[in-house]
Amino acid sequence: MSQHTMRDSTRLDLVPLKTAYKDVGDSPAYERRFHVMAKPGGAKCNIDCQYCFYLHKEDLLHQPKQPKMDDETLEAFIKSYIESQDGEEIVFSWQGGEPTLLGIDYYRKIVELQKKYQPQGVRIENDLQTNGLLLNDEWCEFLAQHSFLVGLSIDGPEDMHNRYRVTRSGKPTFHLVMHAVEKLKHYGVPFNALVVVNRHNVKHPLELYRFLTKELGVTYIQFNPCVEPSDFKTTAPQFWNDNMIPKVGSELTKPGHPMSVVTEWSVDADDWGEFLKAVFEEWVNNDLGRVLVNLFETAVAQVMGKPAQLCITAEFCGKGLAIEHNGDVFSCDHYVYPEYKLANVKEKALNEMAFSIRQQAFGMAKRDALPKYCKSCPYLKLCWGECPKNRLIRTPDGELGLNYLCPGIKAFFDYSLPMLTGLSVLLQREKTTSR
Ligand code: SF4
Numbered sequence: 001m002s003q004h005t006m007r008d009s010t011r012l013d014l015v016p017l018k019t020a021y022k023d024v025g026d027s028p029a030y031e032r033r034f035h036v037m038a039k040p041g042g043a044k045c046n047i048d049c050q051y052c053f054y055l056h057k058e059d060l061l062h063q064p065k066q067p068k069m070d071d072e073t074l075e076a077f078i079k080s081y082i083e084s085q086d087g088e089e090i091v092f093s094w095q096g097g098e099p100t101l102l103g104i105d106y107y108r109k110i111v112e113l114q115k116k117y118q119p120q121g122v123r124i125e126n127d128l129q130t131n132g133l134l135l136n137d138e139w140c141e142f143l144a145q146h147s148f149l150v151g152l153s154i155d156g157p158e159d160m161h162n163r164y165r166v167t168r169s170g171k172p173t174f175h176l177v178m179h180a181v182e183k184l185k186h187y188g189v190p191f192n193a194l195v196v197v198n199r200h201n202v203k204h205p206l207e208l209y210r211f212l213t214k215e216l217g218v219t220y221i222q223f224n225p226c227v228e229p230s231d232f233k234t235t236a237p238q239f240w241n242d243n244m245i246p247k248v249g250s251e252l253t254k255p256g257h258p259m260s261v262v263t264e265w266s267v268d269a270d271d272w273g274e275f276l277k278a279v280f281e282e283w284v285n286n287d288l289g290r291v292l293v294n295l296f297e298t299a300v301a302q303v304m305g306k307p308a309q310l311c312i313t314a315e316f317c318g319k320g321l322a323i324e325h326n327g328d329v330f331s332c333d334h335y336v337y338p339e340y341k342l343a344n345v346k347e348k349a350l351n352e353m354a355f356s357i358r359q360q361a362f363g364m365a366k367r368d369a370l371p372k373y374c375k376s377c378p379y380l381k382l383c384w385g386e387c388p389k390n391r392l393i394r395t396p397d398g399e400l401g402l403n404y405l406c407p408g409i410k411a412f413f414d415y416s417l418p419m420l421t422g423l424s425v426l427l428q429r430e431k432t433t434s435r
């Protein structure tokens, strides 16, 4: 997902991660920085996770059997992306589907093309989001040599991971991911855990969190709540049938209900709140400054009055585009639907697309389309209505556009705000005394 990694907030001497947003201080919300999630192999994957939000793009976008960004498109993308950025660091993110299916030579070519267009004094970094199944010695050697940061999908210990992350023939994948973890560690490739929190593993917050931090030794975790509208395979966000949208609290918002607005593997909103509370408490007590949890880092930063570190909790979004294997560019990784196609990279420069009126309107709508209920919410500046793709329920008075996760988000902030405020005071003090 277009949720970018972060820089320091709970500890002042943290090494900033590669895709970190810059601390832009007083600069305008629309600074000239954007990110593109590249899917050079389309939606093709070697496993068949039940909850995958991307596999069905094969049908939706009429992708070929073996989608692959051809040389001309790849070069056009790399060139345009580099030329569109004016910072001292450019971060490429490779994702899918499963991006390793294209083979190491494909990525060797990518690195060569990046060198060809790399301006003097600019660093180029790469992220690879993978299920890890193909990560053998050769891959890990390559990733280490070229300093790739790996985002490894793992949903918890064996039973939790194997619940939804299975092969096409329904076989478990946990042992293969653990094999990848060993290889990554052996070759010193830095990796983050990308965890999809679904209806099942959400019930085991501490077991899940401790597995990641204690058994795997992971120090950066991205929790991504699984929220999939029941018609997500065919209907783009905000194109839902208004008549079918239930009010917050209704039975129809519950995963597992036959008429639910979400798939049965989606996380329950109340469970999400309980999950965040339990993990937050564990994190504050044991891992503050040692383990980075995407949602907590940004919460601390935002309570301190700093910019959001994740698009989902920011006032505006629209700075995280996605490019498909054929060069088509979309407003966001979660908006890869024909309705949200911006243009093709062979026809238009990426920065023209990123700063087009249309894309700016997309990003501004994150704030402007908020229902009154959110505008008067005490947590507005910490939440900003979360991701628009999840705004698929109604407020208590029937207004459209409320986030499905709202009850959980509120419960989390009800519980954590005093601690977040305390942390923010401590960090400010630490900052002042270290000057
Ligand atoms: S729609 Fe906006 S908030 Fe949601 S993932 Fe995309 S960029 Fe982030």
Ligand code: SF4
Binding pocket: 373, 374, 375, 377, 378, 379, 380, 383, 384, 385, 386, 402, 403, 405, 406, 407, 409, 410
């Ligand atoms: S917590 Fe709920 S009401 Fe408050 S801003 Fe977030 S989504 Fe809106």
